[in-house]
Structure formats: C-alpha cells, structure tokens
Amino acid sequence: MTAPHIELEDLRVTLGKREILRGLNLELRARTVGLLGPNGAGKSTLINTLLGFWKPTAGTARVMGYDIRTHARQIRALIGYMPENDCFIANMPAISFVRLGAELSGLPAEQALERAHEALFYVGLGEARYRKLGAFSLGMKQMAKLAQAIVHSPKVLILDEPTNGLDPQARTRMIKLIQEMRDLGTMHIVVCSHLLRDIEETCEEAVILKAGQIVHYSNLEAERASNRRFVEIETEGDDGTFADAIEMLGCVCSVTAGKIRTVLPEGIEIRDIYRLAADRDIQLRRLNYRRDSLEDIFLKAMDMKEAVSGRL
Amino acid sequence: MAVYKRTYKAYDGPLTSPVSRFLVLQRYAFKSVFKSKSLFLGYVLCFIPPLIVLCTLYLNQNASLLALVGQKTGFMKINGSFFMNVLGFQGVLAGLLTAFVAPTLVAPDLVNGALSLYLSRPFSRAEYILGKGSVIATLGGALTLLPGLLIFIVQSSLMGWNWMLNNFYLATATVLISAILLAVFTLLGLAMSALVRWKIVAGALILAVFAIGKGFAAMIDSIMRTTSGVYIDIQYLIQRVAGDLFQTQGPPEDIPVAAAWVALLAICGLLLYIVNRKLRVCEVAG
Numbered sequence: 001m002t003a004p005h006i007e008l009e010d011l012r013v014t015l016g017k018r019e020i021l022r023g024l025n026l027e028l029r030a031r032t033v034g035l036l037g038p039n040g041a042g043k044s045t046l047i048n049t050l051l052g053f054w055k056p057t058a059g060t061a062r063v064m065g066y067d068i069r070t071h072a073r074q075i076r077a078l079i080g081y082m083p084e085n086d087c088f089i090a091n092m093p094a095i096s097f098v099r100l101g102a103e104l105s106g107l108p109a110e111q112a113l114e115r116a117h118e119a120l121f122y123v124g125l126g127e128a129r130y131r132k133l134g135a136f137s138l139g140m141k142q143m144a145k146l147a148q149a150i151v152h153s154p155k156v157l158i159l160d161e162p163t164n165g166l167d168p169q170a171r172t173r174m175i176k177l178i179q180e181m182r183d184l185g186t187m188h189i190v191v192c193s194h195l196l197r198d199i200e201e202t203c204e205e206a207v208i209l210k211a212g213q214i215v216h217y218s219n220l221e222a223e224r225a226s227n228r229r230f231v232e233i234e235t236e237g238d239d240g241t242f243a244d245a246i247e248m249l250g251c252v253c254s255v256t257a258g259k260i261r262t263v264l265p266e267g268i269e270i271r272d273i274y275r276l277a278a279d280r281d282i283q284l285r286r287l288n289y290r291r292d293s294l295e296d297i298f299l300k301a302m303d304m305k306e307a308v309s310g311r312l
Numbered sequence: 313m314a315v316y317k318r319t320y321k322a323y324d325g326p327l328t329s330p331v332s333r334f335l336v337l338q339r340y341a342f343k344s345v346f347k348s349k350s351l352f353l354g355y356v357l358c359f360i361p362p363l364i365v366l367c368t369l370y371l372n373q374n375a376s377l378l379a380l381v382g383q384k385t386g387f388m389k390i391n392g393s394f395f396m397n398v399l400g401f402q403g404v405l406a407g408l409l410t411a412f413v414a415p416t417l418v419a420p421d422l423v424n425g426a427l428s429l430y431l432s433r434p435f436s437r438a439e440y441i442l443g444k445g446s447v448i449a450t451l452g453g454a455l456t457l458l459p460g461l462l463i464f465i466v467q468s469s470l471m472g473w474n475w476m477l478n479n480f481y482l483a484t485a486t487v488l489i490s491a492i493l494l495a496v497f498t499l500l501g502l503a504m505s506a507l508v509r510w511k512i513v514a515g516a517l518i519l520a521v522f523a524i525g526k527g528f529a530a531m532i533d534s535i536m537r538t539t540s541g542v543y544i545d546i547q548y549l550i551q552r553v554a555g556d557l558f559q560t561q562g563p564p565e566d567i568p569v570a571a572a573w574v575a576l577l578a579i580c581g582l583l584l585y586i587v588n589r590k591l592r593v594c595e596v597a598g
Binding site for chain 2: 051083108118153
C-alpha cells in the first residue's frame with residue numbers, strides 16, 4: 001500500500017467565530033483525488049490550511065509526511081498551487097510570470113527560464129509566452145496559472161476549480177492536461193471543483209465535503225465496478241414473461257415503461273440473459289450497464305448528511 | 313531539451329539558498345520600476361544636487377579659486393548644519409521617490425490577488441515584505457546615505473585626518489538619520505499601498521501623511537493648548553532627532569529628543585502592524 005500523500009487528523013479550522021472545518025480525518029493515497037462540495041463546504045479553506053495560509057485550531061494535517069504546523073515551508077516546496085480566483089502579476093509577460101514562480105520555488109535563474117518555456121509550451125501557451133498576462137483571455141490565464149503551478153515539478157499539485165470560466169474547447173484541453181499529468185505519475189493531483197463531470201473525468205477518488213465535514217469518500221473506480229452488474233434491458237417481441245424468466249434465474253427485476261431493470265447476482269452473467277432471450281425468440285433491442293454517476297453519489301451524500309442533521 | 317516539444321518532465325536540478333530568495337523578488341521589482349523611462353530619468357536627476365555639493369566642497373578648499381574671489385578661508389562652513397540641510401533635501405527627494413515607486417510594488421499584487429501565488433511557494437510573508445521593502449530602501453539609500461557618506465569622505469580627504477576624527481559624529485549622524493528616513497519611507501510606502509491598493513491614491517496618501525501630520529499637530533496644539541501634537545508630525549520628529557545628532561539648531565524643542573525617538577519607533581511599529589495586517593493572502597471578516 002502506498003503512503004498517503006495527504007493525511008488529515010481531526011483537522012479543525014475556525015475563521016472569525018465560525019468553525020469552517022469540523023474535525024476532518026482522512027488519508028489520501030490515489031494519484032488524483034477530487035475534492036467536491038457545495039459552496040461554503042470548506043474546500044478552499046482546506047486547501048488554504050494545507051498551504052499554511054490558515055492555522056488549524058485543533059488537530060493537524062500532513063503533506064508527504066510533513067506536518068503543516070511545523071513544516072509549512074517544506075510543504076510549500078512540494079506543492080504546486082493553481083488558485084481559483086483570477087490572480088496574476090500585473091504588467092508581466094507570461095514567461096516572466098512563470099519564471100518568477102520557478103525562481104521563488106528555488107530554481108536558479110537560467111533553469112527557471114528554461115522550465116518556464118517548457119511549462120508554457122506544455123500548457124499550449126508557447127506562442128503567447130511573451131504577451132502580457134493582462135491581455136490574456138480567461139482561458140489563457142487559467143493555462144498560465146497551471147504553468148506556474150507545475151513549473152517547479154511539485155510532488156502534489158492542487159488545482160482549485162481549474163475549469164472555472166472556460167469555454168467547452170478550453171475545458172476539454174484542461175481536462176486532457178490533467179489526465180496527461182495523472183498518467184505521467186510524477187505527481188499527486190488534488191482537483192477541487194464543484195463540477196462533478198470534471199472530477200469524474202480526472203479523478204480516481206473523490207472526497208465530498210459538506211458544512212466542514214467529510215460526508216463521503218469513495219474510490220470512483222470501485223464505485224463504477226460495483227455498479228457494473230446493474231443492467232437495463234429493452235426488448236421486442238416480449239409477451240410480458242421475460243422479466244419473470246429473468247427472475248427465475250435468481251435476479252431481482254422491475255419493469256417500468258417497457259424497460260426491464262435488474263441486478264445480476266453472483267454467478268449470473270450477461271450471456272445468460274442472451275441465452276434466455278434466444279430460447280424465447282425475443283430480440284434484445286438495448287442492453288445497458290447502468291452505473292451510478294458521480295452526480296448520484298454526490299446527491300446521495302448530500303441527502304445522507306441532511307437526514308443525519310435532521311434537516312430533511 | 314528543445315522547448316518546442318510539448319512534454320512535461322520533472323525537475324531534479326539544484327536549488328538556490330532559501331536565505332537569498334527575497335533577492336529574486338527585489339530583482340524583478342527593480343526591473344519593473346526602471347521600465348518607466350521618466351522615473352529612471354527623474355531618479356538620475358536626483359543625483360545632480362549631491363554632485364553639485366561635491367563640486368562645491370572641492371571649490372571651497374581650492375586655494376587659487378579662493379584667492380581669485382578674495383577669500384582666505386572657504387566661502388561656506390562644512391558642519392552639522394550643512395550635512396543636515398543636504399540630508400534634508402535628499403530626504404525630500406527620497407520621499408517623493410517613495411510616493412512614486414512604493415505603490416507600483418505592492419498595490420498591483422493586492423489588486424490582482426497575486427499574493428497567493430507568491431506565498432504558496434517556499435517563500436514567507438516576511439520575505440515578501442523584505443523583498444519589496446528593500447527596493448524602496450535601496451533606491452532611497454542611494455539618495456540619502458550614499459551622498460551623505462560620500463560628502464563626508466570627500467571633505468575628510470580635503471581637510472585631513474584631524475577634521476575627520478573631530479567630525480566623525482557627522483558620519484554617524486548621517487547613517488542614523490538615513491536609517492530613520494529609509495525605515496519610515498519603506499514602511500509608510502508599503503503600508504499606504506497595502507491600505508489603499510490604488511496606485512495614484514496610495515502615492516498621494518504617502519505625501520499627504522507628512523503634510524496632514526503637520527496640520528493635525530498644529531490643530532491639536534491649538535485646540536488642546538499643548539505642544540504634544542508634534543508626536544504625530546513625522547517631519548518634526550525626524551528634524552528634532554537630526555538636530556540633536558548633527559549637534560545643530562533643529563526645530564523648536566517642544567519635546568525631549570528621547571521622546572522624539574520613542575515616537576518615531578512607535579510610528580514605525582504602527583506602520584509595520586498595518587503592513588502585517590494588510591499583506592495577507594486571505595481576509596476574514598468578524
């Protein structure tokens with residue numbers, strides 16, 4: 001089992017008089033982890049705490065084994081951070097912006113310049129690298145922020161709402177870049193977003209926060225796999241007995257609007273359904289594995305929390 | 313590796329020392345300050361008065377020139393009062409420079425939310441303040457400390473060891489007063505820029521603090537019938553301390569010199585508090 005890159009240990013953060021993070025306990029090991037939650041759930045506070053911008057009121061967290069209370073500087077040397085909001089250094093060309101970031105992370109000036117060129121080419125801003133950031137479109141600024149976050153080869157990359165404000169084309173490019181970096185395997189990526197599709201497309205694990213607490217932690221791959229046995233069937237030439245026949249195999253069935261929905265138990269395979277249909281001369285017009293989307297998981301997590309807190 | 317190849321590879325080369333990392337910020341800040349040609353020209357012009365003073369020092373000791381104008385000794389006295397006036401004039405120039413430069417260093421970073429980009433790296437708030445502040449201090453130091461000491465050295469070389477040893481307090485006073493000026497200008501520049509975040513207004517505010525301080529001091533004195541108003545008059549406080557250090561006639565002695573020192577330290581402390589409060593990545597209400 002790989003060592004966790006982020007560990008939270010009863011982490012509590014209070015801002016003003018309000019407790020924002022309420023005792024988080026978690027170990028993140030996956031290459032890419034999605035941090036989900038509605039607005040105000042505490043996602044950004046958690047990131048800011050990991051970066052050392054906020055001090056925990058109780059508990060602690062560790063990034064790559066370093067404690068945030070005692071080793072903030074070492075942690076920041078290992079992290080690449082792409083903030084959510086529109087932040088850049090005014091009147092600076094993209095190349096200087098990324099180079100400055102690299103130099104502040106400790107790269108010598110020459111290597112920083114070389115890495116800045118590489119990072120900007122990598123995110124697709126090679127041709128625009130001498131243009132000032134102020135003249136960039138929102139999509140280009142997002143890419144420049146990504147370039148400055150990866151220029152120093154961080155071990156943990158934190159992306160806060162990376163697709164915010166991007167048009168579909170730019171979003172696709174951003175998602176592709178995240179997937180590429182994930183597959184390279186040189187860094188752990190934490191994607192903080194409220195866009196479930198982004199998390200679904202890029203992450204292996206998802207943590208759902210609500211009101212400063214973790215309401216769900218799931219391995220998305222495992223969730224997908226566990227839902228593979230949920231089958232939805234549409235038939236032609238069925239006299240209404242096909243569902244009964246499937247139940248005879250030991251499956252639980254329900255029929256709504258001409259669709260048969262069933263969960264295949266252990267030992268029953270799809271080919272058994274095909275065989276049954278062939279025996280009865282029934283055409284299978286459609287057979288889908290229906291899996292829970294991340295949206296279902298997210299909504300369930302939200303409901304669960306509300307039920308627990310008695311607000312439903 | 314060729315930069316046009318669209319690939320990503322990890323960096324495993326050497327790293328610079330964390331101790332000198334604030335100098336990176338200083339280097340970038342200098343580059344951005346001197347991008348403005350008019351500011352660069354203005355800065356160069358600020359060195360003309362000390363040059364004139366240095367020439368005057370030479371002429372003041374030139375026997376043939378003095379004989380030409382019928383003078384036996386120099387036509388001006390090089391004493392504490394002379395140094396105080398030179399430093400005072402250069403101090404005004406340094407103040408003006410601060411009003412132009414300081415807001416361009418900090419305000420844009422705050423307006424554009426760039427602090428989180430700096431501070432998410434192995435780079436602390438103290439280093440950020442040091443990096444930005446050192447730009448103001450270096451530019452101001454070249455206008456006050458450097459000419460002051462240069463004048464002292466040139467005068468010593470013209471007058472000999474005895475003069476230098478007898479007047480060493482002038483060098484000490486020059487260093488101390490320059491240090492006060494630079495500390496006040498740097499902290500004031502950073503604090504006002506962080507407070508207002510609007511370049512033009514911040515620049516005006518830096519200049520206004522001197523004028524307003526004097527006005528408020530006079531108002532407090534006339535309403536309360538005291539002389540305690542001077543505690544918020546930065547100009548007066550610096551002059552009071554300078555008068556004592558240069559052993560010359562300063563402003564009216566409304567307060568003891570020690571009190572002026574304490575007041576200046578308190579003002580620096582207050583400015584540092586503002587800088588510390590305002591230069592943060594996240595702000596929380598309540």
